[in-house]
Amino acid sequence: MYAFPSHKAVSITTSDETPPSDIPHLLVLRPLSDAWLSALNAKFTLISPSSPLSASVHAALISGAYNRVDPALLDQYPSLRCLVNTGAGVNHINFEECKRRGVQVANVGETHSRNVADYAVGLLIDVMRRITMSDRYVRNGLWVTQGNYPLGSKLGGKRVGIVGLGSIGSAIAKRLEAFGCKISYLSTKPKPTVSYRYIPNICDMAAESDILVVSCSLTKETHHIVNKKVLQALGKEGIIINIGRGANIDEPELVRCLVQGEIKGAGLDVFECEPNIPKESIELENVVLTPHQSVFTPEAMAEVIQICIANFEAFFAGKPLITPVVAD
Amino acid sequence: MYAFPSHKAVSITTSDETPPSDIPHLLVLRPLSDAWLSALNAKFTLISPSSPLSASVHAALISGAYNRVDPALLDQYPSLRCLVNTGAGVNHINFEECKRRGVQVANVGETHSRNVADYAVGLLIDVMRRITMSDRYVRNGLWVTQGNYPLGSKLGGKRVGIVGLGSIGSAIAKRLEAFGCKISYLSTKPKPTVSYRYIPNICDMAAESDILVVSCSLTKETHHIVNKKVLQALGKEGIIINIGRGANIDEPELVRCLVQGEIKGAGLDVFECEPNIPKESIELENVVLTPHQSVFTPEAMAEVIQICIANFEAFFAGKPLITPVVAD
Numbered sequence: 001m002y003a004f005p006s007h008k009a010v011s012i013t014t015s016d017e018t019p020p021s022d023i024p025h026l027l028v029l030r031p032l033s034d035a036w037l038s039a040l041n042a043k044f045t046l047i048s049p050s051s052p053l054s055a056s057v058h059a060a061l062i063s064g065a066y067n068r069v070d071p072a073l074l075d076q077y078p079s080l081r082c083l084v085n086t087g088a089g090v091n092h093i094n095f096e097e098c099k100r101r102g103v104q105v106a107n108v109g110e111t112h113s114r115n116v117a118d119y120a121v122g123l124l125i126d127v128m129r130r131i132t133m134s135d136r137y138v139r140n141g142l143w144v145t146q147g148n149y150p151l152g153s154k155l156g157g158k159r160v161g162i163v164g165l166g167s168i169g170s171a172i173a174k175r176l177e178a179f180g181c182k183i184s185y186l187s188t189k190p191k192p193t194v195s196y197r198y199i200p201n202i203c204d205m206a207a208e209s210d211i212l213v214v215s216c217s218l219t220k221e222t223h224h225i226v227n228k229k230v231l232q233a234l235g236k237e238g239i240i241i242n243i244g245r246g247a248n249i250d251e252p253e254l255v256r257c258l259v260q261g262e263i264k265g266a267g268l269d270v271f272e273c274e275p276n277i278p279k280e281s282i283e284l285e286n287v288v289l290t291p292h293q294s295v296f297t298p299e300a301m302a303e304v305i306q307i308c309i310a311n312f313e314a315f316f317a318g319k320p321l322i323t324p325v326v327a328d
Numbered sequence: 329m330y331a332f333p334s335h336k337a338v339s340i341t342t343s344d345e346t347p348p349s350d351i352p353h354l355l356v357l358r359p360l361s362d363a364w365l366s367a368l369n370a371k372f373t374l375i376s377p378s379s380p381l382s383a384s385v386h387a388a389l390i391s392g393a394y395n396r397v398d399p400a401l402l403d404q405y406p407s408l409r410c411l412v413n414t415g416a417g418v419n420h421i422n423f424e425e426c427k428r429r430g431v432q433v434a435n436v437g438e439t440h441s442r443n444v445a446d447y448a449v450g451l452l453i454d455v456m457r458r459i460t461m462s463d464r465y466v467r468n469g470l471w472v473t474q475g476n477y478p479l480g481s482k483l484g485g486k487r488v489g490i491v492g493l494g495s496i497g498s499a500i501a502k503r504l505e506a507f508g509c510k511i512s513y514l515s516t517k518p519k520p521t522v523s524y525r526y527i528p529n530i531c532d533m534a535a536e537s538d539i540l541v542v543s544c545s546l547t548k549e550t551h552h553i554v555n556k557k558v559l560q561a562l563g564k565e566g567i568i569i570n571i572g573r574g575a576n577i578d579e580p581e582l583v584r585c586l587v588q589g590e591i592k593g594a595g596l597d598v599f600e601c602e603p604n605i606p607k608e609s610i611e612l613e614n615v616v617l618t619p620h621q622s623v624f625t626p627e628a629m630a631e632v633i634q635i636c637i638a639n640f641e642a643f644f645a646g647k648p649l650i651t652p653v654v655a656d
Contacts, residue, residue, distance in 0.1 A: 118483045118507055119457050125450030129625075132460040134618045139610050143603040143619040154627040155446045178506035179446055275471040282467050290462045291471040297457075299482040 024316045025053065027060035027077060029067050030086065039305045044312065058082060059312055064092040071097055082315040084308045087112070087295075089245065090325055091218040106311040109323035110167055111303045112295045117171030119294035120213055120243045123267030124160075124176075127239055128153050128211075132288045156180035161209035163202065163225065164216025164244065165191055172213055184209065202226070206233035211241065218245035228253045231263055238263045243294045246272040255280050258287055269294045352644045353381065355388035355405060357395050358414065367633045372640065386410060387640055392420040399425055410643040412636045415440070415623075417573065418653055419546040434639040437651035438495055439631045440623045445499030447622035448541055448571045451595030452488075452504075455567055456481050456539075460616045484508035489537035491530065491553065492544025492572065493519055500541055512537065530554070534561035539569065546573035556581045559591055566591045571622045574600040583608050586615060597622045 026044035040046055040061070047053050059082040062069060069083065069092060085093065085107040098105055126132050129152035137149045158181050162169045165185040173183045173196060184197035186205050191198070199205040202225060206212055212234055216222045226240065226249040234240065240263065242249055251272045257263045258281070265286040271277050274292055281287055310322045354372035368374055368389070375381050387410040390397060397411065397420060413421065413435040426433055454460050457480035465477045486509050490497045493513040501511045501524060512525040514533050519526070527533040530553060534540055540562055544550045554568065554577040562568065568591065570577055579600045585591045586609070593614035599605050602620055609615055638650045 114484050114508070115482060118453060119459075121507075122450060122453030122457055122459055125446055126454055126459055129447050129450055129621070131447075131450055131454055131616065131618055132463045134621060135460045135616050136464075138605060138617045138619050143605075147603075149619050149621060151621065151624055151626055154443060154625040156442050157627075175506045178503045179449075180442070275475075277466060277471075288459060288463050289466045290459055291466050291477050293457070293462060293477060293479065296479050297482040298479055299485075 024059070024312070025057045026312060027054055027057040027080070029060050030063035031066070033301075035301065036305060039309065043309055055079065059084070059315055061086065061308060061312075062093075063087055064089050067092060069093040069098065074098070074101055074103065082106070082312070082321070084311045084321075085325070086304055086308060089217055091245070093325075095325070104315070104321055105325045106308075106321040106323050107325050108304045108307045110171075111300050111307060113167040113171045115297055115300050116168045116215070116243050116294045117175055119269065120168075120172045120215065120241055121175045121179075123243070123269065123288060123290070123294075124211065124213065124239070124241050125155060126288050127241070127265045127267040127286075128155055128158075133285055157182065158210040159184065159208060160211045160213060161186065161199065161205040162196075163205075163212060163214045163248070164222070165194065165196070166215070166217070168243070169213070169215040170194070172215055181211075202230050203233045206230045206238070207235075209234065210237065211239045214240070214242040214244040214248045216244050216248060218247055223247055224250045226250065226254070231257045234263055236262060236264060240266045241268075242266070243269045246270040246274060251278060258284055352387070352640070353385045354640060355382055355385040355408070357388050358391035359394070361629075363629065364633055367637060371637055383407065387412070387643055389414065389636060389640075390421075391415055392417050395420060397421040397426065402426070402429055402431065410434070410640070410649070412639045412649075413653070414632055414636060417545055419573070421653075423653070432643070432649055433653045434636075434649040434651050435653050436632045436635045438499075439628050439635060441495040441499045443625055443628050444496045444543070444571050444622045445503055447597065448496075448500045448543065448569055449503045449507075451571070451597065451616055451618070451622075452539065452541065452567070452569050453483060454616050455569070455593045455595040455614075456483055456486075461613055485510065486538040487512065487536060488539045488541060489514065489527070489533040490524075491533075491540060491542045491576070492550070493522065493524070494543070494545070496571070497541070497543040498522070500543055509539075530558050531561045534558045534566070535563075537562065538565065539567045542568070542570040542572040542576050544572050544576060546575055551575050552578045554578065554582070559585045562591055564590060564592060567593045567595075569595045571597045574598040574602060579606060586612055 023045045025047050027047045029049060047057050054077060056079045058079055060080055062083050062085050064087045074097060080103055083103060083105045085105065090107060093105060134149040137143060156179060160176055160181045160183055162173055162183060162185040165187045169185065176183060184199050184205055186199055186202050214226060231253060255278045258266060267288045269290045270292050277289055281289060307323060314320060314322050351373045353375050355375045357377060375385050382405060384407050386407055388408055390411050390413050392415045402425060408431055411431060411433045413433065418435060421433060462477040465471060484507060488504055488509045488511055490501055490511060490513040493515045497513065504511060512527050512533055514527055514530050542554060556578065559581060583606045586594060595616045597618045598620050605617055609617060635651060642648060642650050
């Protein structure tokens with residue numbers, strides 16, 4: 001659900017000389033934009049991975065787009081006790097290993113969830129009501145020569161199955177309720193705090209849904225969780241929205257279904273081999289294809305920087321992290 | 329907010345001979361699709377305008393796309409006492425004249441409002457988060473060669489000014505609340521039943537809004553209600569969504585502002601000279617252009633037919649109309 005937007009990766013211009021001891025050291029394991037750099041520099045002494053000081057630093061800024069938090073990385077920086085992850089997805093982090101070594105992990109809380117949920121609903125309305133398709137139609141001059149565009153479907157009353165009711169899935173559900181959709185969800189276990197219908201089997205959920213929204217993280221269990229059987233269960237009138245990870249869906253099978261009309265349409269912000277998308281999908285009329293951008297807005301970037309700093313400040317003050325990752 | 333979708337206008341195959349007296353006569357003043365024809369034929373004897381019987385019919389089906397309900401039309405059918413309008417807009421109906429002659433008017437209630445509101449929110453998210461623009465970017469192969477697409481803006485916390493808080497505007501507000509937007513509205517007078525902020529002047533509202541959503545009907549007072557001054561008050565970061573009528577906005581001025589960056593973006597489903605759109609808009613990246621389709625879905629068509637029939641049945645039974653137009 002998160003890829004850091006392209007920007008000039010600014011190299012960290014830290015000194016390798018011993019910095020003043022009263023400013024906490026922060027290991028930076030991802031590229032930083034100017035906004036990041038100036039905000040972090042104001043609070044911390046930034047240490048690059050190539051610095052000899054890196055082996056003794058207690059806290060690090062990480063990102064799933066650049067880092068895999070596994071025993072090899074943790075061995076390399078044995079003093080680490082706090083990781084703050086700038087993304088929404090956490091599939092790059094080995095939590096068991098972190099726990100075993102006493103490494104706390106935070107991510108950026110609800111900031112990403114709301115952005116991703118807004119985007120998921122936007123993609124869904126777009127596909128259902130054919131906004132992107134009809135914009136193309138109008139720009140190509142076809143409204144004048146061929147009349148109205150074929151109608152899209154009504155959102156109200158539709159059965160939406162949400163694959164993964166974490167903070168993103170929950171935010172999507174909350175929004176879709178305002179449109180009169182009927183929500184059900186798939187999760188590792190039922191959530192006692194929600195009133196939506198829990199369906200423990202994804203094929204059952206697909207069969208009883210008009211729309212599937214994929215909003216789970218990518219794990220061994222959720223790799224290709226939407227496969228041929230699920231797509232068949234969803235059926236010819238079904239629509240899929242994916243703002244999770246590309247590999248949550250068997251992509252070649254999805255494309256085949258879309259080409260052959262075995263499902264009705266899709267809104268895809270993520271793909272298995274980004275930035276490459278399946279060639280056949282480019283010609284499809286019933287699909288909206290966007291470049292993994294559901295999570296990020298300029299407003300969110302400012303918020304994310306502040307949340308990361310607040311987590312590090314809490315850590316260095318010996319207090320609990322502000323937005324710890326709660327293992328599901 | 330409503331234009332009947334293109335379809336083969338089926339001519340009404342009514343007999344000019346006197347039909348059985350126990351089946352109510354219904355004057356049909358708009359083209360009918362097969363679905364309309366078979367549903368209406370099952371309940372009524374359909375009378376075409378060219379039939380000699382038309383002058384004595386008490387009830388008629390009308391549409392703003394085909395009829396102007398003015399003294400000339402009412403003189404032509406002096407026996408009319410009930411009009412059922414299949415659209416959402418009612419700017420084609422002279423209500424004073426109808427009232428003076430004892431002609432009741434119904435339209436199709438909330439059916440259209442929900443569809444239009446869904447669409448308005450879809451257009452808004454699309455423009456804010458750049459869905460249509462980035463789909464074009466991906467399809468043109470630019471994600472691979474040029475990297476990520478410039479980011480869109482966050483919806484949460486944005487100030488949305490709604491021009492016209494009728495049933496459509498209210499449904500839009502309800503949906504946008506779920507996204508954390510701050511709602512204000514312009515209306516002829518404050519609505520005691522809502523908690524949104526009332527701003528009686530559109531320039532003031534534009535100045536205090538990030539987004540303007542035009543959802544009013546088209547009257548003398550709302551013609552070009554969004555003019556140069558309003559656009560200037562909205563400013564460079566402002567976004568406009570129009571699902572009302574094209575002529576609610578001074579279209580050349582809007583296009584000039586979009587071209588020159590004096591406002592940030594727009595989502596337009598309606599235009600002043602449909603199906604023609606302003607030539608310059610076709611090249612604009614910051615605009616989503618759709619062919620006046622916010623109101624209609626196949627599901628809604630079935631609902632609309634049923635609501636119209638229910639209104640006529642109530643009228644012929646001497647009961648109050650089911651969904652009378654309430655003059656504001």
